[in-house]
Amino acid sequence: MKRLANWRLLLMFAVMSLLTGCGENYLSALKPAGEVAQMQYDLMKLSTAIMVGVIAVVTIIFIIVVFRFRRKSNDEMPKQVEGSHTLEIIWTVIPILLLLVLAVPTVAATFKLADVSPMEKKNKDGKTDALVVNVRSNLYWWEFEYPDEKIVTSQDLVVPTDEKVYFNLKASDVKHSFWIPAAGGKMDTNTDNINKFWLKFDSKSAEKAENVFYGKCAELCGPSHALMDFKVKTVSREEFDKWVKDMQEVKKPAKPETAKAQAGQEVFNKSCIGCHAVTPANSTPEKARVGPNLSNFGERERVAGILEHNKENVEKWIKDPESYKPGNKMTGKYNLSDEEIDAVSEYLMGLKVQE
Amino acid sequence: MSTYAQKKGFGATIWDYLTTVDHKKIAILYLIAGGIFFILGGLEAVFIRIQLAVPDNNFVTAGQYNEILTMHGTTMIFLAAMPLLFAFMNAIMPLQIGARDVAFPFLNSLGFWLFFFGGLFLNLSWFLDGAPDAGWTSYASLSLDSAGHGIDFYALGLQISGAGTLIGGINFLVTIINMRAPGMTYMRMPLFTWSTFVASALILFAFPPLTIGLFFLIFDRMFGSNFFDPTMGGNTILWEHLFWIFGHPEVYILILPAFGIFSEIFATFSRKRLFGYSSMVFATVLIGFLGFMVWAHHMFTTGMGPVANAIFAVATMAIAVPTGIKIFNWLFTMWGGSIKFTTPMLWAVAFIPSFVAGGVTGIMLATAAADYQYHDSYFVVAHFHYVIVGGVVFALLAGTHFYWPKMFGTMLNEFLGKITFWLFLIGFHLTFFIQHFLGLMGMPRRIFTFLKGQGLETGNMISTVGAIFMSIAVIVLLINIVITSVKNEKVGNDPWEDGRTLEWALPSPPPFYNFKQLPLVRGLDAYWIEKMEGKQGMTPAEPLGDIHMPNNSIIPVIMSIGLFIAAFGAMYHNEHSWGIPVLIGGMLITLLSMFFRSVKDDHGFHIHKEDLLEDEDKGGKA
Numbered sequence: 019m020k021r022l023a024n025w026r027l028l029l030m031f032a033v034m035s036l037l038t039g040c041g042e043n044y045l046s047a048l049k050p051a052g053e054v055a056q057m058q059y060d061l062m063k064l065s066t067a068i069m070v071g072v073i074a075v076v077t078i079i080f081i082i083v084v085f086r087f088r089r090k091s092n093d094e095m096p097k098q099v100e101g102s103h104t105l106e107i108i109w110t111v112i113p114i115l116l117l118l119v120l121a122v123p124t125v126a127a128t129f130k131l132a133d134v135s136p137m138e139k140k141n142k143d144g145k146t147d148a149l150v151v152n153v154r155s156n157l158y159w160w161e162f163e164y165p166d167e168k169i170v171t172s173q174d175l176v177v178p179t180d181e182k183v184y185f186n187l188k189a190s191d192v193k194h195s196f197w198i199p200a201a202g203g204k205m206d207t208n209t210d211n212i213n214k215f216w217l218k219f220d221s222k223s224a225e226k227a228e229n230v231f232y233g234k235c236a237e238l239c240g241p242s243h244a245l246m247d248f249k250v251k252t253v254s255r256e257e258f259d260k261w262v263k264d265m266q267e268v269k270k271p272a273k274p275e276t277a278k279a280q281a282g283q284e285v286f287n288k289s290c291i292g293c294h295a296v297t298p299a300n301s302t303p304e305k306a307r308v309g310p311n312l313s314n315f316g317e318r319e320r321v322a323g324i325l326e327h328n329k330e331n332v333e334k335w336i337k338d339p340e341s342y343k344p345g346n347k348m349t350g351k352y353n354l355s356d357e358e359i360d361a362v363s364e365y366l367m368g369l370k371v372q373e
Numbered sequence: 374m375s376t377y378a379q380k381k382g383f384g385a386t387i388w389d390y391l392t393t394v395d396h397k398k399i400a401i402l403y404l405i406a407g408g409i410f411f412i413l414g415g416l417e418a419v420f421i422r423i424q425l426a427v428p429d430n431n432f433v434t435a436g437q438y439n440e441i442l443t444m445h446g447t448t449m450i451f452l453a454a455m456p457l458l459f460a461f462m463n464a465i466m467p468l469q470i471g472a473r474d475v476a477f478p479f480l481n482s483l484g485f486w487l488f489f490f491g492g493l494f495l496n497l498s499w500f501l502d503g504a505p506d507a508g509w510t511s512y513a514s515l516s517l518d519s520a521g522h523g524i525d526f527y528a529l530g531l532q533i534s535g536a537g538t539l540i541g542g543i544n545f546l547v548t549i550i551n552m553r554a555p556g557m558t559y560m561r562m563p564l565f566t567w568s569t570f571v572a573s574a575l576i577l578f579a580f581p582p583l584t585i586g587l588f589f590l591i592f593d594r595m596f597g598s599n600f601f602d603p604t605m606g607g608n609t610i611l612w613e614h615l616f617w618i619f620g621h622p623e624v625y626i627l628i629l630p631a632f633g634i635f636s637e638i639f640a641t642f643s644r645k646r647l648f649g650y651s652s653m654v655f656a657t658v659l660i661g662f663l664g665f666m667v668w669a670h671h672m673f674t675t676g677m678g679p680v681a682n683a684i685f686a687v688a689t690m691a692i693a694v695p696t697g698i699k700i701f702n703w704l705f706t707m708w709g710g711s712i713k714f715t716t717p718m719l720w721a722v723a724f725i726p727s728f729v730a731g732g733v734t735g736i737m738l739a740t741a742a743a744d745y746q747y748h749d750s751y752f753v754v755a756h757f758h759y760v761i762v763g764g765v766v767f768a769l770l771a772g773t774h775f776y777w778p779k780m781f782g783t784m785l786n787e788f789l790g791k792i793t794f795w796l797f798l799i800g801f802h803l804t805f806f807i808q809h810f811l812g813l814m815g816m817p818r819r820i821f822t823f824l825k826g827q828g829l830e831t832g833n834m835i836s837t838v839g840a841i842f843m844s845i846a847v848i849v850l851l852i853n854i855v856i857t858s859v860k861n862e863k864v865g866n867d868p869w870e871d872g873r874t875l876e877w878a879l880p881s882p883p884p885f886y887n888f889k890q891l892p893l894v895r896g897l898d899a900y901w902i903e904k905m906e907g908k909q910g911m912t913p914a915e916p917l918g919d920i921h922m923p924n925n926s927i928i929p930v931i932m933s934i935g936l937f938i939a940a941f942g943a944m945y946h947n948e949h950s951w952g953i954p955v956l957i958g959g960m961l962i963t964l965l966s967m968f969f970r971s972v973k974d975d976h977g978f979h980i981h982k983e984d985l986l987e988d989e990d991k992g993g994k995a
Contacts, residue, residue: 041814042828047746048813061743062813069733076700076729083707084722087643094644094711101649102705109701110694117690120740125683127742132679187676192514193609195674195749199815203745206674209514210603210610213676232827236674236749236817238508239515241435244820324824344435 044227047199051223051231053182054202054216057127064123068116131203134214137184149178152186155194155207157240158346159310159323160233160248169265169298172310174318175233175250178258179221187213190304195237198250200227204236224252230319241345249319264371268313271296272369282358282365289352290362296369309348316370332363392925394478395885399485400464400780406489407456411769413496414453415847417445422804422840425833428825438821439506440523444496446509447527450623451534452492454761457769458630459488459541462569464780466545468876468883469566471554471892471899476547478923479970484541486933491534494940498526508819510620513601513612517593522944528590529940533933535580535587542576545569554875555914556894560654563874563898564647567654568633571661572626578665579622586615595943613675617668625664628760629657631768632699635721638775639703641871642718643710646898649702656695656702663692673744682741689739696732700725715869716790720771723798724763731759734809749819752812758805770797770850778868782881783861789853793846800842807832866910873898878911886920889913889985920980928966935962 043049050059136148145166152163153175161172177183187196189207197204202217219231235246253261274280286296293309295302318327322343325331335342336359340349354362381389390398420441424432433441467475475481498504505527507516516524549570553562562570590612592598599605601612640647647653669677669685703725712718734756738744747753770793777785811832816823823829867877875892876883878900892911896902903911939959946952 040810040828045815045827046813047750047815055746058743058746061740062737062746065737065740065743069736072697072733073726073729076704077726079701079704079708080725083704084712087707087710087712089644089711089713096643096645096710098646099648099705099709100646101652101702105701105705106649106652106698109697113694113697117693117736120736121687121690124686124740124742127740128683128686129679131742131745132682189514192518193512197749197817199746199750203743204674204748205745206676208610208676210608211676232815234815234817237512238439238819240518241439241506241821243439244435244817244822247824 042227042232043200043223044230045199045232047203049200049223049226051200051227052202052218052220054131054218055200056220057131058203061123061127065120068120072113072116131215134184134216136182137186137214146184148182148184150184150186151175151177153188153196153207154304155187155189155196155235155239155246156347157191158242158246158343160196160246161307161310163300164262165300167262167266168300169262170295170300170307170311171265171298171314172312173248173320173323174314175248176258176261177219177250177252178255179219179224179252181255182216182218184216185214187215192239193237194235194239194246196233197236198231198233200231201250206237219250219252221252221254227252229253242343245322245324245343247320247323249323251319261372265298265313268298268371271313272371274365275368276364278361279365279368282361282363285354285358285362286365289354289358293348293351298371312366312369314369314371315366316368317372329363329367332366333359336362389925391930392482392927394474394482394923394925396463396467396475396478396481397780397882397885399481400460400462402485402489403456403460403463404780406485406492407453407460410448410452410492410496411454411457412847414445414448415844417441417448419840419844421445422837424821425823426837427834428823428830430822433821435821436503436506439508439819440499440504442819443505443508443511443523443527444499447495447505447531448492449761450509450627451531451538452488452495454627454765454769455538456488456492458572458627458765459485459538461565461634461769461772461776462541462545462630465776465876466566466569467548467552468779468879468887469563469874470549470552470557471875471888471894472548472552473887473891473920474923475544476552477544479926479929480540480544482926483929483932484537484544486929487537487540487936488534489537490933490937491530491532491537494533494937495526495530498523498530502526510616511590511612512616513590513593513609516590516612517601524590525594525944528587528594529944532584532587532591533936533940535583536936537933538576539580539584542573542580545573546577549573554888554891554894557899560651561894561897561899563633564636564650564653564657565630565633565874568629568636568657571657572629575622575626575629575661575664579619579626582615583619586612586619589615591943595947610672610675613672614668617671618665621668621671622661622664624757624761625660627765629661631765632657634768634772634775635703635724636706637874638717638721638771639706640898641775641869641873642713642715642721643707644713644871645706645710646873646901647702648705648708649698650897652698653702656698659695660692663688663695667692670739670741670744673741674748686739686741686744690736693732693736700729700732713871715774716785716787716794717771717775719791719794720767720774723794724767724771727759727763727767727798727801730806731756731763734759747812749817750812751808751816751818754818755805755808755812758808762801762805770794773850775869777857778864778881779876779879780882781858782863783857784864784868785857786853789849789856793850793853796842796849797846800839800844800846803839803842804836805839807835811836867900873901875899875911878903886922886980889920890917891915917982917985919982920985921977922980923977924975926970926975928970932963932966935959935964935966938962 041048050056141147154161162175163170187205187207189209195204195206201219205213205215229252231250233248233250274283295311296313298313320327321331322335339346424430502522505523507519589600593600599607601607601609636647667689670689673682738747774785774790816829864881890913893914939956942952942956
């Protein structure tokens with residue numbers, strides 16, 4: 019019993035020290051990388067502090083009880099006590115006060131995080147001053163549309179640091195949930211309605227994460243739910259503006275540079291273009307955007323969101339997507355020879371919008 | 374049990390259990406069926422932990438993993454935890470209030486068989502077309518998208534077993550309201566009876582929303598309706614609300630009887646009356662009531678808006694107050710007591726820190742703004758295993774050791790019991806404590822694998838090691854049960870020697886009519902009062918007379934089989950022409966059984982006074 023009690027105390031200290039930072043900079047909610055995550059982290063710390071206090075009181079009483087009141091002889095007959103009004107009032111009122119301490123900042127933060135009013139404010143061009151991204155989740159991939167900039171990309175979300183980024187969230191097939199743990203809590207992408215929220219990426223924290231954060235799907239959506247990852251590339255405002263401009267300038271698919279890539283483009287135009295666009299303009303309707311937009315595929319962080327980004331993995335993926343992401347919608351939609359896959363991969367790796 | 378088999382043939386014993394309406398035998402049925410499902414759910418948990426032991430593992434495929442996780446949750450909640458609690462409610466509650474049986478013995482049997490055939494139907498999915506794979510919550514967009522018949526098994530199976538649970542809950546309510554012995558006022562009822570009462574009331578109000586939700590799902594998947602299809606004007610969020618209006622009270626349906634079992638154990642092994650009995654009753658009722666006000670805290674990230682989120686956050690926090698009252702009352706029941714560390718008491722003592730840990734993370738989850746981080750991550754997984762395992766499963770294991778002598782007339786081995794306890798306790802904390810951090814470090818729940826290089830390797834390995842400890846603990850418990858049943862050393866009325874409530878005034882196991890003469894209850898802890906005055910047993914409240922008993926019946930089994938058959942018809946009617954006839958045929962079997970039951974006069978039978986006296990001469994004592 020003694021060991022048990024000591025062990026609990028130790029655990030408590032472990033909690034406190036662990037909470038002060040663990041996990042990876044690019045993934046952990048315990049390494050907040052922006053205003054939203056920071057607010058949530060502060061609430062975590064506040065609630066943990068209160069709760070550790072409660073646990074301490076319970077533990078002390080618990081230890082005393084377990085040691086002092088063990089049965090020493092079988093003839094013992096303790097006094098039968100009915101209760102104590104004083105004690106009962108104490109342990110009713112104190113928890114209420116503690117909860118009030120927690121409830122007030124909770125309510126305040128809940129409203130602050132839900133404030134998306136800048137999304138509604140249109141300036142004279144009919145655009146918003148704040149950056150808005152439409153997130154559309156699909157079975158095992160993510161699409162990011164920048165409506166004011168009129169561009170679409172997928173799998174890699176590009177955002178400027180040190181400003182609020184507003185999101186419209188929805189799902190195209192089943193419910194998913196949009197989560198960038200280091201930047202802030204998640205919000206579901208529903209099939210019925212559009213959810214809105216905002217996040218902010220702090221440039222200093224972004225540097226620590228080498229400017230790439232991990233994003234996850236947090237709602238069970240099918241076999242490859244675990245593999246529905248995306249990446250967030252954080253850049254300064256100037257770099258972001260440049261990226262947008264570069265994207266907007268791509269009116270035609272990037273020119274293949276080698277003969278093989280040329281051949282790859284031909285294959286792509288026959289077999290792949292029905293689902294995958296290679297121009298970033300958002301002029302095609304959502305329904306027609308069946309697969310991830312590949313305009314800047316050569317600059318992406320991962321193949322299919324999960325594999326290291328090299329040509330070999332692109333080939334493997336195209337050859338047998340089912341073995342990497344079971345249940346995906348791409349399997350069986352095409353029939354390509356090894357040679358053709360080789361060519362297409364070369365073509366795809368060359369799709370870049372920035373020099 | 375084994376002596377029974379010796380007296381009668383094996384077939385006769387089986388027939389006896391198929392037709393029994395005796396609450397004590399139905400309790401044993403619930404215990405066996407719930408136990409089997411518990412082991413099944415446990416195996417599924419072990420598969421989950423093996424798969425997640427190392428990154429990029431392929432012990433099971435992604436699709437199989439989703440089936441396993443869905444069946445683990447569904448089995449543990451609906452087919453293991455609730456039936457096992459029903460086992461103790463059935464075995465103990467009528468004895469605690471001094472009743473000869475539950476109010477509707479026939480319905481009691483029907484409730485069990487509906488649960489059993491529903492559970493059987495659900496688990497047959499493993500062999501036919503694959504198990505459900507949309508999580509135990511089965512959110513509508515995914516459950517409608519899921520191919521095969523897995524989700525159909527889920528919806529139909531739960532519908533049948535849910536009807537059984539609802540029937541059971543109503544039966545307990547009526548029993549407690551109407552069948553209390555003379556002098557057993559509400560405020561003299563043992564806490565386990567009180568918690569059974571409140572949990573049954575929760576069942577009465579919580580199960581109808583689930584029934585409706587499941588019917589919508591059944592119609593959508595099998596009969597072409599569009600309740601959850603947004604393109605046809607349906608709404609998937611509707612399912613989330615219906616499910617959680619049921620789902621949240623459901624966790625209180627589980628935890629309140631667990632609280633009840635622990636309350637009995639604390640008082641018994643501290644040799645002290647429960648501290649603050651009336652506030653305990655009040656807290657139980659209040660938790661039950663508030664349990665209906667907080668369902669949407671499961672949906673903070675669904676996008677309900679800040680007003681709803683804030684209201685549900687604060688309402689959820691409020692539940693901490695009555696729960697805290699209970700924790701302190703238990704501590705102060707032990708304070709000044711004379712504590713004996715038997716196996717049940719070890720579980721009860723370990724429950725306090727474990728459950729408090731689960732409770733405080735519950736408060737953390739209630740802070741809506743921070744919940745956006747916790748939601749659907751391993752933090753939540755850690756939280757609900759802390760409350761459900763640390764609360765409910767601990768209570769079930771404690772209750773198994775505590776009430777085993779009352780149910781079977783023999784004591785489980787204390788030494789093995791303590792080995793089970795320590796292994797399980799260590800394994801439990803190893804498995805689940807680290808998961809809080811895995812969640813905060815960015816691990817979503819319900820993932821079939823995780824990739825290397827995300828800092829999640831160590832935590833997952835520790836978690837898997839813990840699961841192995843828990844499995845060994847359960848194996849030791851099974852060995853204990855076998856050894857105990859083989860030895861079968863009979864014990865007397867009050868084997869723990871500190872029994873306080875009415876059930877300990879009866880022989881172990883009690884005669885099938887329970888009380889020869891209904892006892893007179895003179896206060897809380899009725900049996901304790903008599904013992905303290907030096908009396909051997911309860912004072913009778915009535916002269917010895919004939920006892921009216923219900924007849925056994927096979928009809929509940931047939932009724933349940935009818936629905937079981939109908940479910941197959943409903944499921945396959947879209948691809949096989951025999952579907953509709955089977956559906957109608959199955960329903961007819963059930964309806965005709967109901968008709969038969971209604972028109973056939975069954976007055977039961979009487980045990981005559983003379984036979985009861987004869988019993989006493991033989992040495993049997995009421």
